[in-house]
Amino acid sequence: MKLSQICLATACLAASGTAQAEIFTSYAPSKTVTNVTMVKVNPNRVDDYLDGLKQTWQPSCDIQKKMGDVVDCGIYINEAASAGPFNMILTVTFKDAAAMEPNETKYKALNTELRKYLEESKQKSIVGSYEEFRTFWGEGNFRRVEWKSK
Template sequence: MKNILITLLCLVFSFAVCAKDRLDIYEDYDLGTEIMMVTTVKVDANMGDVYLAGLKNSWVKAVKIQKELGYIKDWKIYGSDLPMSGEFNMLLVVTFNNSADLEPSKKKYDAFMKKWSDADDKMSREISAKYPEVRTITGEYQLREIVMK
């Protein structure tokens, strides 16, 4: 009796798995509206603090201005606890409210440039020119949340 019950349960579960072998958008899942731009970076051994110091005076300064102006929702830097374990060991992430925020805008550009001084631009260029000595960009991704129903 026990073997028959187990066989029947296996049969029922196998039909459930076979019944829907693919999901349909908007029926089985939705797409979120937020967009995340993710840059994967391989920072050379023992250069994480050097790279972060450069980011603080360039990329971080720029994304802070963008967030203050409302152009981005948020930004984050993630570092691996296991820095030598793969193709990248640091992530630079910028979150936008929606894809419309990615569109070019002269008005937004002009507002940003009012806050981003010539000195900031010069420093950012000098810092980023040295980045190839300490890191390699391994990928760039535009991601959107998948919300399962």
């Protein structure tokens, strides 16, 4: 479901005078938290950006999944002709909010594993080139709405 549809559904629910949705009665926020990063990539450079993400971002996601804090990662490309302010979304779904907290031990373990796949100098070179063709548009942390049975 598109982010705009989720926002619209939430707004309609909040604005409706007859709807009596109540947290933990008719719905509950999920335990998982999805970090969503919205990016504007120059149209002729999407493949270049994806190639870089495959070498840098994806291994990091895979390692965090093995470590148990991340349950899913995804990259989504807007195929609409008028993509709006961003044309790519990167998502990382954490098992819970606590998994997002800073943790020095986990950070060091992640970097140790990442270095097995990618040397730091190569990572800096790849990531440094991103500035040529992408701009961050925004970021947010979202919880899925889980409806309760009546």
